[in-house]
Structure formats: structure tokens, C-alpha cells
Amino acid sequence: MSENTSAESATDSPKNHLYLVDGSAYIFRAYHRLPPLTNPEGTPVGAVYGYTTMLWKLAEDLDKADGPTHLAVILDKSSHSFRNDIYPEYKAHRPDPPEDLVPQFPLIRDATRAFSLPLVEEPDVEADDMIASYARAAQAEGWDVTIVSSDKDLMQLVGELEGPGGKGRIDMLDTMKDARIFIPEVEEKFGVRPEQLGDVLALMGDSVDNIPGIYGVGPKTASKLISENGSLAAALDAAPDMKKSKLKERLLEGRESAELSRVLVTLREDCPLPIALDDMRLDGIPPGPLAEFLEAHGFHSLSKRLEAGSGSPGRKTNLDNVARDTKGADAAPEGNRQPLPEWPAIDRSAYACVQDEAALEEWIARAMATRIVAVDTETSELDAIRADLVGVSLALGAGDACYIPLGHLNEGGGGSDMFAEKPKQVPLEKAIALLKPLLESDAVIKVFHNGKYDLNVLARHGIAVGPIDDTMIMSFDMDAGRQLEGIGGGHGMDELSERHLGHTPMAFKEVCGTGKKAIPFGEVPLDKATEYAAEDAEVTWRLYHHLKPRLPLEGAVRVYERVDRPLIPVVAQMERHGIKVDRAQLSRLSEEFATEMARVEKEIFAEAGQEFTIGSPKQLGEILFDKLGYKGGRKGKSGQYSTDQAVLEKLDGEGAAIASKVLEYRQLAKLKNTYTDALQAAINPDTGRVHTSYSLTGAQTGRLSSTDPNLQNIPIRTAIGRQIREAFVPEDGNVLLAADYSQIELRLAAHMADVDALKEAFAAGEDIHSRTAREMYGEVDRDTRAAAKTINFAILYGISRWGLAGRLDVEPDEAQAMIDRYFERFPGIQKYIVHTLERVREKGYSETLFGRKTWFPRITSKNPNERAGSERAAINAPIQGTSADIIKRAMARMMPALEDAGLGPRDGKGVRMLLQVHDELVFELPEGDVAAASPVIERVMAEAALPAVQLDVPLGIEIGHGASWDAAH
DNA sequence: GCTATCACG
DNA sequence: GACGTACGTGATAGCT
Numbered sequence: 005m006s007e008n009t010s011a012e013s014a015t016d017s018p019k020n021h022l023y024l025v026d027g028s029a030y031i032f033r034a035y036h037r038l039p040p041l042t043n044p045e046g047t048p049v050g051a052v053y054g055y056t057t058m059l060w061k062l063a064e065d066l067d068k069a070d071g072p073t074h075l076a077v078i079l080d081k082s083s084h085s086f087r088n089d090i091y092p093e094y095k096a097h098r099p100d101p102p103e104d105l106v107p108q109f110p111l112i113r114d115a116t117r118a119f120s121l122p123l124v125e126e127p128d129v130e131a132d133d134m135i136a137s138y139a140r141a142a143q144a145e146g147w148d149v150t151i152v153s154s155d156k157d158l159m160q161l162v163g164e165l166e167g168p169g170g171k172g173r174i175d176m177l178d179t180m181k182d183a184r185i186f187i188p189e190v191e192e193k194f195g196v197r198p199e200q201l202g203d204v205l206a207l208m209g210d211s212v213d214n215i216p217g218i219y220g221v222g223p224k225t226a227s228k229l230i231s232e233n234g235s236l237a238a239a240l241d242a243a244p245d246m247k248k249s250k251l252k253e254r255l256l257e258g259r260e261s262a263e264l265s266r267v268l269v270t271l272r273e274d275c276p277l278p279i280a281l282d283d284m285r286l287d288g289i290p291p292g293p294l295a296e297f298l299e300a301h302g303f304h305s306l307s308k309r310l311e312a313g314s315g316s317p318g319r320k321t322n323l324d325n326v327a328r329d330t331k332g333a334d335a336a337p338e339g340n341r342q343p344l345p346e347w348p349a350i351d352r353s354a355y356a357c358v359q360d361e362a363a364l365e366e367w368i369a370r371a372m373a374t375r376i377v378a379v380d381t382e383t384s385e386l387d388a389i390r391a392d393l394v395g396v397s398l399a400l401g402a403g404d405a406c407y408i409p410l411g412h413l414n415e416g417g418g419g420s421d422m423f424a425e426k427p428k429q430v431p432l433e434k435a436i437a438l439l440k441p442l443l444e445s446d447a448v449i450k451v452f453h454n455g456k457y458d459l460n461v462l463a464r465h466g467i468a469v470g471p472i473d474d475t476m477i478m479s480f481d482m483d484a485g486r487q488l489e490g491i492g493g494g495h496g497m498d499e500l501s502e503r504h505l506g507h508t509p510m511a512f513k514e515v516c517g518t519g520k521k522a523i524p525f526g527e528v529p530l531d532k533a534t535e536y537a538a539e540d541a542e543v544t545w546r547l548y549h550h551l552k553p554r555l556p557l558e559g560a561v562r563v564y565e566r567v568d569r570p571l572i573p574v575v576a577q578m579e580r581h582g583i584k585v586d587r588a589q590l591s592r593l594s595e596e597f598a599t600e601m602a603r604v605e606k607e608i609f610a611e612a613g614q615e616f617t618i619g620s621p622k623q624l625g626e627i628l629f630d631k632l633g634y635k636g637g638r639k640g641k642s643g644q645y646s647t648d649q650a651v652l653e654k655l656d657g658e659g660a661a662i663a664s665k666v667l668e669y670r671q672l673a674k675l676k677n678t679y680t681d682a683l684q685a686a687i688n689p690d691t692g693r694v695h696t697s698y699s700l701t702g703a704q705t706g707r708l709s710s711t712d713p714n715l716q717n718i719p720i721r722t723a724i725g726r727q728i729r730e731a732f733v734p735e736d737g738n739v740l741l742a743a744d745y746s747q748i749e750l751r752l753a754a755h756m757a758d759v760d761a762l763k764e765a766f767a768a769g770e771d772i773h774s775r776t777a778r779e780m781y782g783e784v785d786r787d788t789r790a791a792a793k794t795i796n797f798a799i800l801y802g803i804s805r806w807g808l809a810g811r812l813d814v815e816p817d818e819a820q821a822m823i824d825r826y827f828e829r830f831p832g833i834q835k836y837i838v839h840t841l842e843r844v845r846e847k848g849y850s851e852t853l854f855g856r857k858t859w860f861p862r863i864t865s866k867n868p869n870e871r872a873g874s875e876r877a878a879i880n881a882p883i884q885g886t887s888a889d890i891i892k893r894a895m896a897r898m899m900p901a902l903e904d905a906g907l908g909p910r911d912g913k914g915v916r917m918l919l920q921v922h923d924e925l926v927f928e929l930p931e932g933d934v935a936a937a938s939p940v941i942e943r944v945m946a947e948a949a950l951p952a953v954q955l956d957v958p959l960g961i962e963i964g965h966g967a968s969w970d971a972a973h
Numbered sequence: 974g975c976t977a978t979c980a981c982g
Numbered sequence: 983g984a985c986g987t988a989c990g991t992g993a994t995a996g997c998t
Contacts, residue, residue, distance in 0.1 A: 717981035
């Protein structure tokens with residue numbers, strides 16, 4: 005980390021913060037979560053790899069505010085402890101670890117040594133006890149402690165205590181979920197305070213460790229008993245007075261067992277400490293041993309990162325530099341292409357075409373065993389909501405893929421010979437029945453590229469696919485905005501295949517043709533279809549194994565796992581819901597607009613003295629400026645006159661009647677062509693509703709975008725345009741409900757730039773533009789408020805005196821004076837801008853509060869125009885992107901929260917989330933549910949940043965409902 | 974396929 | 983000191 009950044013953040017001397025890594029528990033989880041990789045010698049290293057990236061990530065946080073100053077790894081040394089002595093059955097029925105995990109245990113030690121980290125392994129002491137002892141010892145010294153684990157037993161330690169050395173805090177970090185666990189999280193999970201957790205655990209027991217607890221008492225009952233009675237002893241004592249019940253009997257009978265369990269779950273906090281706390285200080289990671297280790301196990305991507313950042317050989321280096329300084333490496337044209345695992349070249353001729361049930365069953369069984377399967381669907385058309393399923397392809401490994409045709413007609417098309425036999429295929433119904441358990445199995449990760457599409461296609465066949473991963477979203481979360489010279493910056497499969505695998509997949513048009521000669525996929529001959537479809541699945545499989553391990557290295561795990569990945573099925577469901585539009589209303593408006601256009605057109609021709617194409621800016625410009633002689637400059641390299649709204653309004657102000665008529669004509673044409681006509685055409689004949697498609701990778705900042713049709717730009721600002729909103733309606737008996745974040749970007753700016761005056765204003769519920777006007781001008785009236793509003797937005801968008809001058813119609817000097825005044829009144833803003841730009845120049849990317857990166861390669865451009873443009877975008881991206889992260893989190897939590905409140909889908913109805921418009925969510929719900937649903941929706945939205953981010957400003961929500969989208973505002 | 978325009982946040 | 987600069991999108995018409 006560069007000196008200036010640390011100087012800014014580290015004004016106070018950093019508090020000691022000990023990280024204790026529960027290594028043994030981690031590798032079990034890593035094993036079950038990660039793909040079964042092997043090193044060059046064939047030793048399985050999937051869990052080791054996960055462990056290595058975890059340590060890397062922790063070391064990366066070294067200089068961060070809440071990062072480690074001290075770190076140690078604790079491992080279990082032997083299977084015997086004091087618990088076996090008092091209870092021989094303890095952990096007696098543990099199954100042996102999986103065969104391919106056993107050889108990884110010693111490698112965990114190697115990995116730890118490779119990072120030069122202290123390693124604690126004591127015989128006859130369990131890791132949990134050792135962790136507890138170290139945690140308490142550090143806490144007593146007034147240190148903060150983070151236990152890197154998600155073991156529920158360790159949650160007993162969470163909390164804050166005043167020791168001889170000051171106040172020390174113990175929390176936990178679940179690196180797989182990237183979640184901090186503190187008192188509220190424990191309370192949420194177990195319903196009791198951490199210090200009461202031992203009592204709950206004693207009652208409920210633990211089948212894995214063979215802790216008996218009380219038979220028939222599970223987490224729910226245990227938590228209830230303890231929270232009601234205060235403690236285990238009190239709960240047991242209260243049992244004789246309970247009214248007769250099964251539970252009473254069990255408590256009376258199980259008293260001894262519970263008391264034994266209480267001892268077993270108690271952590272020993274007084275183990276002798278083999279390594280002194282001070283010796284756990286983390287100064288830096290010497291690169292030598294680490295490089296050797298990474299190399300030996302074929303962790304090429306990590307090796308490369310280490311090389312890229314290590315500087316002079318042998319120098320002790322801080323991993324923060326190593327892992328983060330990726331700019332240099334990635335700026336090279338091939339920089340983004342990492343060494344690949346040793347896969348054979350893709351061979352399209354090797355794919356299987358699955359045409360009978362037996363073969364399909366075998367593929368499905370193998371997929372179940374493999375636990376990770378790449379899936380791709382082929383369909384009759386692009387629109388997922390209308391598309392029919394034509395086939396499914398699966399990939400289980402490199403060179404191990406198949407295509408399952410399901411809806412193919414005979415080659416050359418169905419129309420020409422309707423009696424032609426179809427190719428042999430597993431009947432669709434049968435295939436769906438066989439695939440459903442695989443695609444819905446919790447134990448198997450289904451990997452897609454743009455899975456939202458496939459989810460929608462498969463949902464039509466009653467398959468609720470999950471859990472999924474998505475290589476398109478992974479790519480977006482790591483590489484948004486990143487453009488490599490000559491390689492492009494998109495996230496399409498073909499592009500990623502070129503970029504990361506160096507392989508050009510078969511082009512769709514090669515298979516189906518293009519333009520008028522295009523044929524539907526169902527008419528492609530099976531051999532060709534198999535090559536194309538199975539290749540897509542295999543490419544997805546390979547991309548997954550390339551991209552997934554990169555996620556932690558790029559710091560993209562949190563945004564992928566906590567924001568974007570959970571959103572995929574949610575957005576898919578919104579698309580399937582669609583929204584009802586009133587066709588008659590739209591049609592009426594179309595006619596009305598057409599009549600008006602004809603009238604205005606006549607008037608324009610009269611003014612112009614001739615007929616011309618009003619919609620042609622070129623012709624219009626010539627009429628206005630050449631023929632009629634109005635003043636107005638040329639524009640751009642096209643040499644064409646500008647005739648946009650600003651120009652025409654100016655002309656209108658100067659008395660040119662034709663200008664306002666053209667504006668009116670344009671407005672009508674826009675509304676008719678883009679909305680009233682197009683929306684009618686977009687109604688799905690099967691559902692009678694309009695189904696937009698959201699792009700999850702469309703906007704570099706992390707926002708969604710909406711296409712076919714775009715429902716994120718339906719008019720609202722003018723009365724005439726709002727008539728179109730009136731055509732968006734609920735089904736009978738329902739209403740539409742709109743909930744939006746009020747001024748979310750300004751609130752985030754106030755938080756992120758730490759502007760006290762703005763934070764106060766939001767906390768007090770003031771009108772923010774009025775407050776700005778008061779700060780800037782000392783008085784608030786219509787004019788000063790309007791100017792303040794303009795300036796507030798200018799700030800969000802990256803300000804310039806010329807831009808502001810243009811908007812406010814003042815001289816740039818005066819605009820500059822206003823900017824200076826703004827910075828003076830809100831000093832945090834200028835600091836934020838300067839700091840943000842410094843960071844982007846240094847790192848190459850901006851970051852949101854949730855860690856979403858947007859890359860700005862042109863921030864260093866020699867072209868001042870280009871560079872300035874990047875700077876403005878870079879100032880805006882963290883704010884716009886954080887807002888996007890927040891509403892995405894709200895969306896992912898919304899339906900579960902409504903379901904918890906009993907408001908979920910009921911006989912196909914209930915509350916349905918239909919649309920997202922950046923800071924607004926639109927729902928359709930039975931009128932009778934409005935009162936119950938509104939507070940739930942409001943709470944989920946208002947709390948969406950928590951617990952990951954605690955904002956200094958409240959998030960205000962405005963909610964309305966009515967018989968149309970317009971009425972809901 | 975590109976440019977200009979304008980709808981939204 | 984300049985920069986025919988407010989940020990982020992998508993659809994349409996006209997024109998090459």
C-alpha cells in the first residue's frame with residue numbers, strides 16, 4: 005500500500021488485532037465447497053488451494069482498518085482430548101475423512117509454513133480450546149481478536165470484555181461467506197447471547213461430535229428454553245413445575261445427559277500457550293518459500309501474482325502489494341490470460357449425443373457424483389420467456405461433454421415434409437423428469453454462462469434450478485470496464501473463451517446461418533448441433549475452473565457471493581412474472597398522438613414554407629439555420645447543425661414559433677414510436693403481459709439494465725408522458741405498489757465523503773436541496789433551491805465549471821466560484837474526489853462500499869478529453885455502484901422476508917416483485933395485502949446495506965400503491 | 974452500422 | 983491551461 009494512503013487512514017496508532025485461523029475446520033468446508041483439483045503430481049489439492057487463497061486474502065487485509073496485525077493458524081494435532089476422558093463416546097462415530105482429503109492434511113501445514121505464519125498444534129488439546137485460550141489471552145491484553153471460522157462452538161467466545169489491558173473484542177469471520185459474526189449474528193442464529201450459547205448447545209447436543217444433549221430437543225426448543233429461563237440450570241430446575249408434556253419428561257430424564265454435555269461444549273480457556281502472542285506479529289510474507297510452494301502445487305495464477313508484485317528478489321514483501329498490484333501484469337495484452345490447468349485442446353468430434361434413456365441416466369449419475377456440472381440449454385429463439393427447449397448440454401470435465409437433443413425436427417426443416425420422421429430423442433417429458441433431480445440437487449453446482457436465461461427456459465418445464473454459478477457474472481464482477489488492448493472488455497462466452505482459454509468456439513451463425521437464411525436450432529442436424537451445444541457447455545466448464553479461483557485473488561468474492569449470485573434467480577423470476585399493460589389504453593394513446601402529430605406537422609410545414617422530414621435532424625437543421633436564418637452554431641465533426649432540445653428551447657425563447665412546435669412534434673413521435681406502439685407489440689400472447697429482460701452485466705457500475713422492451717425508461721416527468729404509466733396495471737383484485745429509495749445517491753455521497761452537514765440534514769429528514777441552498781446562499785427560495793439541486797447532481801456526476809456553467813446558464817468563472825463555495829461548505833466532498841481519483845489512478849479501478857470494482861483503463865490516457873471523461877465516471881461509479889449493490893441486496897432478501905411474513909406466493913398470487921428501476925421496486929399484490937406488505941418491503945429496503953455496511957445516514961423509502969404504476973407514485 | 978435524439982434513474 | 987465534458991443506460995429514426 006502506498007505511503008499516502010496509509011498516512012491518511014492511520015492517523016491513530018493501530019490497535020493490535022489477532023486473527024486465529026481454525027485451519028482444521030476450514031479444510032473440511034473447503035473440501036466440500038471447492039472443485040476437486042489435483043497438483044502436477046496428481047495429489048488432490050482442492051482444499052489446499054482454498055486454504056491458500058484464504059490465507060492470501062487475510063494477508064491482503066494486513067493494512068486495512070480491521071485487518072490483522074497478528075495472525076496464527078491453529079490445527080488439531082490428535083484426536084484425543086480431556087473430553088474423551090470424561091466421555092469415551094465423544095466424537096466416536098465420526099466417519100473417516102474422504103479419501104482424497106486425507107493426503108491434504110499435511111499440505112495444510114506446508115501451506116502455513118510457506119506463508120511463514122505461526123502454527124499451533126498441541127497434542128491432547130483440541131483446536132477449539134487452543135483458539136479459546138489464545139482469544140481470551142489476547143482479549144485480556146486489550147487486543148481485538150477475529151476467529152476465522154464458522155464453528156458454532158466458538159461463537160460462545162464472541163463479545164467484548166474489559167481486561168487488564170483495555171477493552172478487547174472477539175468476533176468471527178466466515179471467509180467463505182465473507183461474513184463477520186458478532187453478537188447480533190449469534191443472537192439471530194441461536195436466539196440467545198453468546199455467553200448463553202453453551203447452555204443451548206448442551207441442550208441440543210451435536211450428532212457429529214456425538215454430544216448427547218437431550219433427546220428430542222433441537223436448536224429451536226433449546227434456544228427457547230434458555231432464553232425463557234436464562235440458563236441451563238434454571239431450565240432444568242423449572243422442569244418439574246412444567247405442565248405435563250413430552251418435553252417435560254425429556255427434560256427430567258435428560259438432566260444428567262445435559263449436564264455432561266454442558267461440560268463437553270465448554271471451551272477450555274486456560275491451555276498453556278506454546279507461542280507468545282507477540283511472536284504472532286505479522287510483518288510481511290517473505291516471497292521465497294511461498295513461491296516455491298505455489299509452484300510445486302501448480303497454483304499458477306497465485307504464482308504469477310506473487311511474481312508480478314515481489315519487486316527485488318528476496319526482499320521481504322507485504323502481500324498486500326503482491327495481491328493487489330495486478331495492474332502491471334494485466335495491462336499487457338495477454339496479461340489477463342493465466343496459465344491454464346493442463347487440459348487437452350477442445351475436440352468437438354469427441355462429444356456424445358445422448359439419444360436414449362439409458363445413456364441419459366448414466367450421464368446424470370456421473371454428474372451427481374462429480375458435484376459440478378456445466379449446463380447449457382438450446383432453444384428455439386432468443387427471448388427466454390417465449391423460447392421452447394430444443395436441447396440440453398452437460399459438461400463434467402475437459403473433453404467430457406454431451407448434448408441431449410429434445411426438440412429437434414428432421415434436418416432441413418419441418419415445413420418441407422411434415423411426415424418426415426424426427427431424429428431419435430429421449431421424449432421431452434421423460435428427459436425433464438430425469439434431469440430435474442440433478443438440476444435441483446443442493447449437492448451439485450450447476451454452472452451456466454448467463455444462467456438467468458437457462459433458468460427461465462427450464463422454469464417453464466417445472467424445474468427450479470439450483471444452486472448455480474455463472475461464469476458471465478463472475479467475469480463481470482472481476483473485470484467490469486477492464487479492456488485489454490485488442491481483446492475487448494465484454495463478458496460473452498465467445499469473448500471470454502478467446503481471452504482466457506485462447507479458444508474460438510463455433511459461432512452460432514456458423515450453425516444456424518444469419519439473416520433471412522437463418523434456421524431455428526431445432527432444425528440443425530444432430531451432429532452439428534452436438535458439436536456446437538456440447539462445446540458451449542465445455543467452454544463454460546473450463547471458464548468456471550479458470551474464473552472461480554480468480555475470484556478471491558481479485559477481491560470479488562463478496563460482491564459475487566453476497567450481491568450478484570443470489571440475484572440471478574430473483575431477476576429471472578421477475579422476468580417471468582412480467583407486468584400487465586392495458587392494450588386498449590395504449591392503442592387509444594397511439595391514435596391520439598398520431599392525430600396531434602398530423603396537426604403539428606401541418607403547422608411546422610406552414611412555418612417552414614415547405615414540407616420536409618421533421619424527424620431528420622439534418623433536414624431540420626438546414627430549414628432552421630439556412631432557410632429561416634436563425635442563429636445557431638455547427639456541431640461536431642459531422643459538420644451538422646445541432647437541433648437538440650437545448651438548442652430548440654433557446655430558439656423558442658428568442659421567439660421562433662417553429663422551435664416549440666418541433667419540440668412538441670418530437671415529444672409526440674417519441675411517445676408513440678418508443679412507447680405506445682412498441683409496448684403493444686411487446687405483449688406476450690401466452691401470458692398477456694410484458695416481460696422485459698434485465699441485463700446483469702449491462703452497466704459498468706453494477707446497475708441492471710432493461711431491454712426488449714426497456715421498462716426502466718417509461719415516461720414520468722411530463723403529464724402527457726405519464727399517461728403511458730397509467731397503462732401499466734395490476735390484475736383484478738390487485739394493486740401495483742412502488743417503493744423507492746429517496747435521494748439514495750446523495751445520501752451515499754454524504755456517507756462516503758463524510759460530510760457532516762449533509763449527514764445531519766438527512767438524519768433530520770430535511771429537504772436536501774434546500775439545505776444545500778441554505779449552506780451555499782444563506783437563503784432558500786425557488787431559484788437558490790433549483791441551483792442547489794443542479795449542483796448536488798453535478799457533484800455526483802463529477803463536476804466541471806464548464807458543465808455546471810452550461811446547466812445553470814452562467815459563465816464558467818461564476819460556476820467555478822460556486823464549486824469552490826460548495827467544497828468550502830462541504831469539505832469532505834473535495835477530499836472524496838481527490839482520494840477517489842488517486843486510488844483509481846493507482847489501482848486501476850474504483851470500488852463500492854461492498855467491494856464492487858469498476859476498472860478505468862483510460863484514466864491514464866494521454867487524450868485529455870478521454871481522461872477527463874474517465875475521471876468523471878470514476879467519481880460517479882462508487883456512488884452509483886453502491887446504490888446498485890444496496891437495491892440488489894434488498895431484491896435478494898425481499899421474497900424470503902415476505903414469505904416469513906406469510907405474504908409469499910399463494911395459489912399463484914400473493915406478493916410478486918415485478919420491476920426494478922435503479923432506485924425503485926414495483927410489486928403486484930392483492931389489495932388486502934398492502935397494509936401487511938408495505939412495512940416488510942420498507943424494512944428490507946432500508947436495511948439492505950446491513951450487516952456488511954453500516955451507513956451514517958438513514959435510507960429513506962417512499963411507498964405508494966394504486967390502480968396503475970402512475971397511481972402508485 | 975453509425976449519429977442524433979430523448980426516455981429514465 | 984485546455985477540454986464543443988455533468989454519470990449510467992436503451993430504443994428509435996434517418997442516413998450512409
